[in-house]
Amino acid sequence: MTGPSQEVECELIDLSSVAVAELRQTDLTEVAARVLRRLRTSGGSISGYSGKFAEPDAPAASAAPAS
Amino acid sequence: MTAEPAISPPRHRLSGDSFHALAAGLGDERTVRELRSAERSWRMVVLSLVLDAFGDRYDLGELAPADETWQLVVAADRAAPGIADEILTQPQAGVWAAHVLRRLDGSATGTVPSWVEAGYLHTLAAAAAIRAGLSFELTVPARYGVVVLPTLGHAVLPGDPAPWCTVHLTCVAGVFEVHTAEGTAVGPGTPAWQDPVILTATEDGQALTVELMSCDPYRDLRGPAAPRRLSPAEIERWRRLLASAWSMLVREQPERAPAIAATVRALTPVASRERFRYLSASGGEAFGNVLLSDLEDPVDLAVTLIHETQHQKLGALLHLLTLSEEDPERRYYAPWRDDPRPLGGLLQGVYAFAGITAFWARHDSPEHAGLASFELSLWRNQTVGALRTLLAGDRLTARGRQFLEQLHSSVVAGRGSPVPEPVDRLARLAALDHQAMWRGHHLVVDPVTVRGLADAWRRGGAATPVTETPAVTTSTSPEVGRFDTRAVLIRYLLTDPGRLRRMREDPGLLAATVTGALPADAALISGDRVVARAAYAGLVTAHPGSVHGWVGLGLALPEQPDSQAARILLSRPELVRAVACHLAATREPGEPAPDPVRLAAWLGAGNPAGSPPMPVPAVWPVA
Numbered sequence: 001m002t003g004p005s006q007e008v009e010c011e012l013i014d015l016s017s018v019a020v021a022e023l024r025q026t027d028l029t030e031v032a033a034r035v036l037r038r039l040r041t042s043g044g045s046i047s048g049y050s051g052k053f054a055e056p057d058a059p060a061a062s063a064a065p066a067s
Numbered sequence: 068m069t070a071e072p073a074i075s076p077p078r079h080r081l082s083g084d085s086f087h088a089l090a091a092g093l094g095d096e097r098t099v100r101e102l103r104s105a106e107r108s109w110r111m112v113v114l115s116l117v118l119d120a121f122g123d124r125y126d127l128g129e130l131a132p133a134d135e136t137w138q139l140v141v142a143a144d145r146a147a148p149g150i151a152d153e154i155l156t157q158p159q160a161g162v163w164a165a166h167v168l169r170r171l172d173g174s175a176t177g178t179v180p181s182w183v184e185a186g187y188l189h190t191l192a193a194a195a196a197i198r199a200g201l202s203f204e205l206t207v208p209a210r211y212g213v214v215v216l217p218t219l220g221h222a223v224l225p226g227d228p229a230p231w232c233t234v235h236l237t238c239v240a241g242v243f244e245v246h247t248a249e250g251t252a253v254g255p256g257t258p259a260w261q262d263p264v265i266l267t268a269t270e271d272g273q274a275l276t277v278e279l280m281s282c283d284p285y286r287d288l289r290g291p292a293a294p295r296r297l298s299p300a301e302i303e304r305w306r307r308l309l310a311s312a313w314s315m316l317v318r319e320q321p322e323r324a325p326a327i328a329a330t331v332r333a334l335t336p337v338a339s340r341e342r343f344r345y346l347s348a349s350g351g352e353a354f355g356n357v358l359l360s361d362l363e364d365p366v367d368l369a370v371t372l373i374h375e376t377q378h379q380k381l382g383a384l385l386h387l388l389t390l391s392e393e394d395p396e397r398r399y400y401a402p403w404r405d406d407p408r409p410l411g412g413l414l415q416g417v418y419a420f421a422g423i424t425a426f427w428a429r430h431d432s433p434e435h436a437g438l439a440s441f442e443l444s445l446w447r448n449q450t451v452g453a454l455r456t457l458l459a460g461d462r463l464t465a466r467g468r469q470f471l472e473q474l475h476s477s478v479v480a481g482r483g484s485p486v487p488e489p490v491d492r493l494a495r496l497a498a499l500d501h502q503a504m505w506r507g508h509h510l511v512v513d514p515v516t517v518r519g520l521a522d523a524w525r526r527g528g529a530a531t532p533v534t535e536t537p538a539v540t541t542s543t544s545p546e547v548g549r550f551d552t553r554a555v556l557i558r559y560l561l562t563d564p565g566r567l568r569r570m571r572e573d574p575g576l577l578a579a580t581v582t583g584a585l586p587a588d589a590a591l592i593s594g595d596r597v598v599a600r601a602a603y604a605g606l607v608t609a610h611p612g613s614v615h616g617w618v619g620l621g622l623a624l625p626e627q628p629d630s631q632a633a634r635i636l637l638s639r640p641e642l643v644r645a646v647a648c649h650l651a652a653t654r655e656p657g658e659p660a661p662d663p664v665r666l667a668a669w670l671g672a673g674n675p676a677g678s679p680p681m682p683v684p685a686v687w688p689v690a
């Protein structure tokens with residue numbers, strides 16, 4: 001399907017030529033829906049070593065604050 | 068006045084070389100550069116969504132409005148291009164942005180006030196402006212008495228501050244101070260200021276540099292976390308561990324080490340775990356950050372860096388391309404997890420374990436020889452099996468199928484040296500054990516079927532075949548699961564047999580060393596099947612709901628091809644357990660408890676299946 005020399009066209013827009021300062025002037029509507037969908041379902045994108053990685057690490061349960 | 072036309076950028080294009088390298092489970096610095104560029108684009112979109120969402124929906128309290136704060140970022144970017152980029156693409160900024168969006172749409176909750184969460188933007192902006200040499204003043208939040216300025220360090224406020232408060236930050240041409248309400252000023256050069264902890268390991272001219280993160284509120288992948296200051300001794304231990312692990316990786320994995328160095332930018336330690344039960348994790352929004360529990364051995368850190376770099380590469384690729392389509396009605400068996408996984412989770416797992424398999428195929432230290440053979444045999448077979456499950460399904464996109472077919476070829480081709488038969492047998496036992504434990508915990512047998520079988524047993528009739536596919540539960544109880552308990556004992560057998568012997572002699576030591584392990588387990592792994600069988604039989608007679616006991620009994624029975632009891636216990640433990648539980652719940656006074664081996668053999672005779680007893684399918688409908 002894709003040979004080593006063939007580029008793969010991706011689904012993500014390329015903002016490499018857009019400076020941070022110009023970000024708010026950039027039209028992102030085309031890609032925003034896909035990104036939001038991924039974020040909403042990305043609870044599963046945390047890839048832990050095993051099912052034992054389930055305990056919350058909320059602030060109250062964490063180690064003592066800095067002293 | 069006419070509005071300035073919006074810029075419509077093109078799409079990313081991934082080089083064919085990089086796609087194929089990634090599909091082979093590899094990728095070099097150039098590949099990671101392409102992925103980093105994609106991650107920057109992804110992050111910019113996410114940040115833009117956050118800024119859109121803030122609008123008037125987030126209570127910022129006494130903090131400056133988000134748009135105004137963003138203007139500080141813009142000014143920093145114009146004054147010193149590249150600095151804002153570096154700060155905004157930090158992994159913790161991604162965790163923050165995604166978390167805030169989830170809180171706004173209600174898919175995440177939290178106890179941290181919204182203005183404190185929103186105020187992380189202010190600390191990002193402040194860090195960018197300071198490093199750009201600007202002069203400004205800004206109010207920023209402090210959490211648990213700590214103010215973190217990403218990439219610059221953190222200030223520790225004096226006294227016993229409230230969980231959340233604000234501090235005033237002043238900066239003149241890049242020289243800054245944090246002022247508390249009580250009038251204390253903290254900044255670089257004062258005792259209460261802490262620079263980032265940067266660790267660099269170098270081997271054969273190749274360097275790996277990471278920040279050891281412990282105070283940033285978004286260093287944890289799951290949401291905000293309180294600061295956890297590391298002692299100088301802990302930092303020094305991580306420095307030594309990293310140096311040894313990096314040396315090992317450069318020597319043994321020369322084709323993987325450069326990508327690790329290009330990918331991993333931060334390590335976030337969390338509390339220690341039992342030996343062989345370490346934790347590590349990566350997040351799709353945190354490219355470059357690895358969460359990991361305290362480790363003891365450099366080999367554990369080396370394999371963790373391989374493992375997590377695999378996750379990070381695939382996570383970035385998945386931002387570029389869709390490789391699969393989720394089906395919320397299906398869950399998969401993943402041989403490295405206790406919980407039923409969605410397809411995306413299994414995909415991440417096979418990619419990570421392809422890397423782990425490659426690590427163990429090359430690892431050559433004499434003190435780990437037995438362990439390396441065991442891990443290689445276990446994970447290469449499990450990875451190939453899971454890849455075949457994915458390839459046999461219909462949920463892959465064309466690009467995803469191409470990717471996984473190449474990964475499958477790569478794993479099969481790189482199988483490594485033959486594994487000695489005794490160790491291979493232990494790996495097969497561990498694989499069967501985990502799969503059977505998973506089935507016993509998660510598969511739900513139709514209660515009508517169970518009642519019919521129990522009635523037939525009481526009548527002295529034959530067991531009727533059970534042909535329907537059980538449904539799978541989607542939740543797990545890790546604290547009672549611990550499907551790896553006997554595998555952990557195998558690892559002790561291979562690395563420290565004396566300790567296993569002492570654990571067998573001292574049940575207290577066993578329980579304290581391997582949570583969930585029983586004397587029967589220690590007997591089984593030590594090779595004493597007779598003792599193990601009697602103990603497991605006693606356990607399931609007293610507690611017919613014990614999956615651990617039923618599967619252990621199956622493992623302890625003699626290895627005979629025609630052993631109906633062993634086969635059904637290891638291939639369909641959920642069936643035996645369900646019938647035994649029903650018989651116990653409905654037992655008449657004076658009715659003896661069934662002999663567990665006889666009951667299993669009876670069910671096995673009624674449900675003949677092929678050998679070896681590997682359950683199929685590996686994908687299940689959700690109950």
